[in-house]
Amino acid sequence: MPLFNALARSLDPLHGVQAATRQAFDHWYRQAKIPQIRYVAFLTMALYLIYAAIEQNVTSEQVLARFIVHGLMVPGALLAVGVLSFQPSRQRTMFTILTVAPVCTAAANLHFNFGTPLFVHFAPEIYLNLMWTFAVSGLTLRQALATASASVLVILVVTLDHSLEPGMQRLHLIWILASFSFGLLSAFLLERAHKRMFLHQDRLALSASLDGLTGLWNRSRMERFLAEEIARANRYGTPFSVVLIDIDHFKSVNDTHGHAVGDSVLRQFATLLRDSVRVLDKVGRLGGEEFLIVLPENDAAQAKQAVQALQQRINGFAFDRVQRKTASFGIAEYRPGESLDSLLERADQAMYRAKASGRDRIEAL
Numbered sequence: 001m002p003l004f005n006a007l008a009r010s011l012d013p014l015h016g017v018q019a020a021t022r023q024a025f026d027h028w029y030r031q032a033k034i035p036q037i038r039y040v041a042f043l044t045m046a047l048y049l050i051y052a053a054i055e056q057n058v059t060s061e062q063v064l065a066r067f068i069v070h071g072l073m074v075p076g077a078l079l080a081v082g083v084l085s086f087q088p089s090r091q092r093t094m095f096t097i098l099t100v101a102p103v104c105t106a107a108a109n110l111h112f113n114f115g116t117p118l119f120v121h122f123a124p125e126i127y128l129n130l131m132w133t134f135a136v137s138g139l140t141l142r143q144a145l146a147t148a149s150a151s152v153l154v155i156l157v158v159t160l161d162h163s164l165e166p167g168m169q170r171l172h173l174i175w176i177l178a179s180f181s182f183g184l185l186s187a188f189l190l191e192r193a194h195k196r197m198f199l200h201q202d203r204l205a206l207s208a209s210l211d212g213l214t215g216l217w218n219r220s221r222m223e224r225f226l227a228e229e230i231a232r233a234n235r236y237g238t239p240f241s242v243v244l245i246d247i248d249h250f251k252s253v254n255d256t257h258g259h260a261v262g263d264s265v266l267r268q269f270a271t272l273l274r275d276s277v278r279v280l281d282k283v284g285r286l287g288g289e290e291f292l293i294v295l296p297e298n299d300a301a302q303a304k305q306a307v308q309a310l311q312q313r314i315n316g317f318a319f320d321r322v323q324r325k326t327a328s329f330g331i332a333e334y335r336p337g338e339s340l341d342s343l344l345e346r347a348d349q350a351m352y353r354a355k356a357s358g359r360d361r362i363e364a365l
């Protein structure tokens with residue numbers, strides 16, 4: 001099983017990661033591809049216009065139909081892709097055109113040229129089309145694979161009859177195999193590199209949000225959570241509360257048992273907090289022996305109930321070496337319109353009131 005997982009991860013670096021991370025990658029990757037799609041669409045459109053002009057001098061067969069397809073329809077579709085790439089709400093249409101167009105272009109080529117002596121000269125468009133789909137177009141690997149497979153199916157259905165002599169037939173097949181496999185490999189390697197880069201960035205962003213000692217959220221991440229909660233409360237009128245927690249007489253832990261034991265108490269305290277709250281609550285360490293919990297959708301009374309349960313758990317816990325330790329709690333329910341600083345200031349005042357009243361107490365402001 002570990003071997004299977006390692007293999008799966010080397011093929012797909014996102015194998016086994018959370019669904020939310022995969023979704024975030026998909027969203028980011030599609031957006032990152034938009035400029036490529038735009039520039040490639042405009043360049044390919046220009047090249048098709050030149051191709052259509054040259055084609056008129058090369059053959060006198062189906063001149064009008066060729067011009068309509070290569071001088072109007074294909075450039076028109078590519079122009080539409082380029083223009084739609086500027087409109088985020090129309091991206092689904094843009095991707096649909098981009099996935100269907102290469103198949104239609106391959107079919108048009110076969111329609112005009114297969115079975116005529118000119119096929120030898122026009123066949124490169126088919127092979128280039130496969131490479132373009134995978135490596136140039138800007139489609140994701142999955143989209144490109146679906147499009148190129150459909151193109152190959154059309155090509156094989158049309159060309160696997162006996163109108164090509166055996167030697168030519170084999171050459172034709174090896175060109176299809178080469179362009180498909182080179183294209184597939186380059187698209188796969190590119191997408192894998194992007195996935196690895198995304199994961200790396202994601203981990204960096206996460207570690208920049210965590211407190212190094214306890215693994216809880218750090219102060220700046222907690223302030224961002226608070227800003228989001230404030231925006232939600234102002235918009236929907238839902239209540240929420242914050243709890244500031246300070247371990248009592250923590251200095252004596254360091255003084256009596258040393259800094260390492262102090263660190264261990266902080267880590268155990270952090271685990272207690274994390275294990276005692278709901279999944280949607282956010283727990284962070286502001287610094288030193290001071291912690292903050294954000295309780296979404298809880299008013300002060302509900303927050304007090306939650307904090308009482310937490311206080312009981314802390315008071316009943318045996319910390320390594322130190323045994324019993326208490327904490328002081330300051331609760332503040334958000335008041336509509338107030339600032340983040342003012343909310344934290346009230347929680348701080350409540351916590352200091354708890355300290356001043358003898359510690360191991362809960363106060364609300």
Ligand SMILES: Nc1nc2c(ncn2[C@@H]2O[C@H](COP(=O)(O)OP(=O)(O)OP(=O)(O)O)[C@@H](O)[C@H]2O)c(=O)[nH]1
Pocket residue numbers: 213246247248249250251252254258259260261262263266287288289355359
């Ligand atoms: N071990 C350890 N100690 C820390 C850390 N950060 C801060 N401290 C210590 O925490 C202690 C905080 O002490 P004080 O602010 O005086 O408060 P206290 O002793 O907890 O007393 P009250 O808060 O008034 O109950 C100081 O001795 C700091 O050195 C840390 O990361 N690890």
